[in-house]
Amino acid sequence: MELKEQINETKKRPEMGQAASPTQVHEEEPRRKIDNYQLYRAAHLPSTGRVEPFLKAFDQALNHELYRFPLRTYLETCAKCGNCILQCHLTCDDASNKSYLPPIRSDLLRKVYKKRYTLSGKLLGRLVGAEDLTEEMIDEMYESFYRCTMCRRCALECPMGVDNSLITRVGRVCLSAADMVPHNFRISVESQLHGPARNTSAIPEKAFVDTVEFLNEEMEEMTGLPIRFPINKKGAEMLYLAPVSDYIMEADTLMGCAMTFYAAGADWTIATGPASDAINYGLFYDDRRLQQILEQLYEAVKALEVKRLVMGECGHATKTQKIFSEYFGGKLPFEITTMFDVTAEYIRTGKIRLDPGRNTELVTLHDPCNLSRMGGISETLRFVLKSAVSNFVEMEPxxxxxxxxxGGGGTVGFEEIYDFRMEVAGRKKAEQLRQTGARIVAAPCANCKKQLRELIDYHKLEMEVLGIHDLVAKALVLGSQDEEGPSKRVSS
Amino acid sequence: MTFGQVLMGILLPYTVLALFFVGMTRRILRWAREPQLLKWTLFPVPSSGRKILLTIYQILGLRPLFRYNRGLWLGAWLFHLSLWAILLWHFIRFAGLEASFWMTAEQWIDTVGKWVLLASILYLVIYRIAVGPMRAITGTVEYFNLAVMFALVITGLYLKGNVDPYETGIYLASLITFSPQPFPEDGLWMILHWLLALLLMAMLPYGKMSHLFSQFFLKLRIDWVDWKKKPYARAH
Known part of the structure; x- marks a missing residue:
């Protein structure tokens, strides 16, 4: 393509974060491969004119009040001690693919930073690890930044306090500005922001309500009690917000939460429309989308006039609220908390009673990174789970x-790299699961649940994956007549 | 004073000192003042007392490396320890401290410290070359920094015994008091050692060696800010 054409192509490109349609389709493989897997799909992605929008977004991120301090410092002060390699689940056992090494991945962005922002980089170029951004590098970044799950385990033990996950995140934001967005994100966010149903799975409102009614019938059948999901109850104390995918995939978790609310006599509701879905894929690649999704959510929550927004079993959605609610949402007229905190409060205050004797199989807990390392609620998770089961074993670490x-960082939704998730990214987790000898792994996150089920199937482990509230429901003592509990009638 | 003495003794050192202090002050002010809006906490957040302990452990023991990579830790710890010791040695020697405590320290560092520093630099170079992933992540900059350190030690070793510490001490004191005396005429090795020391000082605030300070700001202003103590979003 001639330079003039390239410039014209670039001019057609949207501002950072704006919706865009793919333009140039090129060869089926990225120009730089990093392994034998491939997220890149030529049909959905542009091939040229990406450098300028990428750099513009990078400049914006480097000067953005949210990121300026940490991002610049992370880019400037990594001493290449390699401690992160020993922490990362991709590289701790097998560091043979150098593209997976966290400092190598971060260097993709660091090279560009040095070239644009440092005197030594401008003067000495590659000699000091500085490079101009090229289309080939963008192809490499697209693969590399979507191999990192942004779990932040590397940051936990970095002697310099450097966090590669933020570099990955900003890298993804810049890729998004160059229209390099995984197909799954593109269609889910489009559906959530502009689709008629306003949720990521495009579940029409009627189907959503039908599903909820079906769950109501299930709960009544299981318990003999009139347990219901209240829908759009204005002025309720709490709005329960789960990822909408739970209504398709995780019925037991949802029912467990509903039964918990019922047992505690809570005033609660779920909602249709934007407040039916906790998912916010903007977290993984685009602040503008992140903000738009939060805004439409908060508008809907405000309209319901609830006092508390209770996040369901979802790691990234909870993290989104924790990190970005005040910045993008401003002063909100409701509090935001998690279902785990609510259930723990019910247990502590005696509002609900659990009989751990109803869950006798050996259970282990998978700590979702977004809840434990980034949400600081690992003790709460344990308190609730241990209150509901009688045989618990910790995973190590x-x-x-x-x-x-x-499967973190949104990658669990990428069927294109399923083999990577099973063979590389999930290898360590499969080993951890096997070592526990547990029959059940409690995973309080929709993302983790999907990945763990696929891992268990792929690695042929003798386990099943449940949510914490699946087990809470089984242990819940619902009334004086409830001697055997709902577990007798729940098939799990 | 000759032009060479002015250049080596006045122009270069004051330029480098200016670069060092301006660069370091700007960076430290930036790290301390930048908006702290991103709630990028890493749990568990230690208690205040534990924060102090962890910081001391980090400074004195390079905690994460000790925990996870004893091979690298050995080289890195000895390197940092002996580097600080050698700096202290310079101070004792050129400040003319004569109390027995200082004299003992000087002798120890002189006998052991300099060789430990040299060995640890070589160890780190070999470690970076020999261990596959380390070789992959090590760039020209890391080797260059180690090479500068190595050359500093080699020139320093040669100078020991060939330089009058009293005269050098007077010169250094004159620099600090902004009344510069002529640069000591101790030949090419002294000039090389001096230039390398100035180069290191000039690079420190602008490159990755600034982790000396940045790590604490990152811990205190990012990782250890416990946003959990506030509700995720307060009700208004």
């Missing part, structure tokens, strides 16, 4: 030091 499931 666990808590804040736990390894990522291998």
């Amino acid at each position: 666990h808590g804040e030091e736990n390894f990522c499931c291998g």
Whole structure:
């Protein structure tokens, strides 16, 4: 393509974060491969004119009040001690692919930073690890930044306090500005922001309500009690917000939460429309989308006039609220908390009673990175789970030091790199699971649940994956007549 | 004073000192003042007392490396320890400290410290070359920094015994008091050692060696800011 054409092509490109349609389709493989897997799909992605929008977004990120301090410092002060290699689930056992090494990945952006922002980089170029951004580098970044699950385990033990995950995140934001967005994100966010149903799975409102009614019938059948999901109850104390995918994939978790609310006599509701879906894929690649999704959510929550927004079993959605709610949402007229905190409060205050004797199989806990390492609620997770089961074993390592499931950072939705998630990213987690000898792994995150189920199937482990509230529901003592509990009738 | 003495003794050192202090002050002010809006906490957040302990452990023991990579830790710890010791040795020698405590320290560092520093630099170079992933992540800059350190030690070793510490001490004191005396005429090795020391000082605030200070700001202003103590979003 001639330079003039390239410039014209670039001019057609949107501002950072704006919706865009793919323009130039090119060869089926990226110009730089990093391994035998491939996220790149030529049909959905542009091939040229990406450098300028990428750099513009990078400049914006480097000067953005949110990122300026940490991002610049991370880019400037990595001493290449390699401690992160020993922490990362991709490289701790097998560091043979150098593209997976966290400093090599971060260097993709660091090279560009040095070239544009440092005197030594401008004067000495490659000699000091500085390079001009090229289309080939963008192809490499697209693969590399979507191999990192942004779990932040590397940051936990970095002697310099450097966090490669933020570099990955900003790298993804810049890629997004160059229209390099994984197909899954593109269609899910489009559906959430502009689709008629306003949720990532494009579930129409009627189907959503039908599903909820079906769950109501299920709960009544299981317990003999009139347990219901209240829908759009204005002025309720709490709005329960789960990822909408739970209504398709995780019925037991949802029912567990509903039963918990029922047992505690809570005033709660779920909602249709934007407040039916906790998912915010903007977290993984685009601040503008992140903000838009939060805004439409908060508008819907405000309209319901609830006092508390209760996040369901979802790691990234909870992290989004924790990190960005005040910045993008401003002063909100409601509090934001998690279902784990609510259930723990019910247990502590005696509002609900659990009988751990109803869950006798050996259970282990997978700490979602977004909840334990970034949410600081690993003790709460344990308190709730241990209150509901009688036979518990810790995974090693666990808590804040736990390894990522291998599907974090939104990558669990990428069927294009399923083999990578099973063979590389999930390898460590499969080994951890096997070593526990547990029959059940409790995974309080929709993302982790999917990845763990696929891992268990792929690595032929004798386990099943449940949510914490699946187990809470089984242990819940619902009334004086409830001697055997709902577990007798729940098939799990 | 000859032009060479002015250049080596006045122009270069004051330029480098200016670069060092301006660069370091700007960076430290930036790290301390930049908006702290991103709630990028890493849990568990230690208690205040533990923060102090962890910081001391980090400074004195390079905690994460000790925990996870004893091979690298050995070289890195000895390197940092002996580097600080050698700096102290310079101070004792050129400040003319004569109390027995200082004299003992000087002798120890003189006998052991300099060789430990040299050995640890070589160890780190070999480690970076020999261990596959380390070789992959090590760039020209890392080797260059180690090469500068190595050359500093080699020139320093040669100078020991060939330089009058009293005269050098007077010169250094005159620099600090902004009344510069002529640069000591101790030949090419002294000039090389001096230039390398100035180069190191000039690079420190602008490159990755600034981790000396940045790590604490990153811990205190990012990782250890416990946003959990506030609700995720307060009700208003």
